[in-house]
Amino acid sequence: MSYRKYLLCLLRLIIQAEFKVMLKYQFRKIIRWSVLRFMEELEKIEYKPIPVRTLLVEMKNLSELMIDLAYSSALFHSRELAEDVLELEKKVDNLALLLKMNIMIAARDAKDAEDLLGVSLVSSSADKISDAAADIAYIVLHGIGIHPAVREAFERVEERLGRFVVKPNSILADKKLRELRLASRIGVDIIAIRRGKDWIIDPKGNEKILKDDVLIARGAASGIKELEELAQGTLRRLED
Structure with a gap:
């Protein structure tokens, strides 16, 4: 287990x-x-x-x-x-x-x-x-x-989960996951996307993120924080 x-x-x-x-x-x-x-x-x-x-x-x-x-x-x-x-x-x-x-x-x-x-x-x-x-x-x-x-036991888990709504002014909107390369750039994986009432589980690289999508992501605390700022539109660029 x-x-x-x-x-x-x-x-x-x-x-x-x-x-x-x-x-x-x-x-x-x-x-x-x-x-x-x-x-x-x-x-x-x-x-x-x-x-x-x-x-x-x-x-x-x-x-x-x-x-x-x-x-x-x-x-x-x-x-x-x-x-x-x-x-x-x-x-x-x-x-x-x-x-x-x-x-x-x-x-x-x-x-x-x-x-x-x-x-x-x-x-x-x-x-x-x-x-x-x-x-x-x-x-x-x-x-x-x-x-x-x-x-306290939960807080010892290194991986964190985040849930973020993609704002219209976010640089994530209308981008394919393959283009964003979130795993290599910020150490975060998108494990699911909620689009209205539909769920996309384990989305592939050709999946495009749309505005108002709800992203479920897993990764280190720092990467989750950065993804939150990207989704909200307060962070406007991804570092390579």
Whole structure:
């Protein structure tokens, strides 16, 4: 288990322990809010003939991104990152349903069912990871602090995560990632782009950044700070 995943599990356990000592009305408030949100956002999922491998890879990528967003939202108490986690959880849930539909159609006999059992287990694992990340996001959104020991452990992680909106006057706007060479220049990788309601996970070099895009980046603290200034338009040039 990676250090980041270990910290996420530790944080979740501490939060679960803290839930036991919360006042009953606070707990009920969270449950009521969560149920109402789920009912409002529930949408009908229609069958689509998508390869099982494609669905599994997308679920894996999304759940890994959710882990990063969840621990960063807890560390920096960022409601924006927490909201992103919940949006991604909804997407993972939809993918899980699509995967189950495709598995049911593909299983023609007992042998097929046995062969597809492993796929179902992998899907379930990715779904559980996304649920764990969402648990952290709910805590952040309800203003429940994390234990100082957990915060100290998070701060020892060298890599940081940043979330920045690209302003119209930013030099990043209308540039391809390949042109910007952010990894070699400032030591930062763009791991996801949110464009409206769509998510581009692990964008490639030919992906163009547009104004109002939300960039999710990973890198050293100094590089994350520089990217923030570039996205806001306060820094007008990239040093080679």
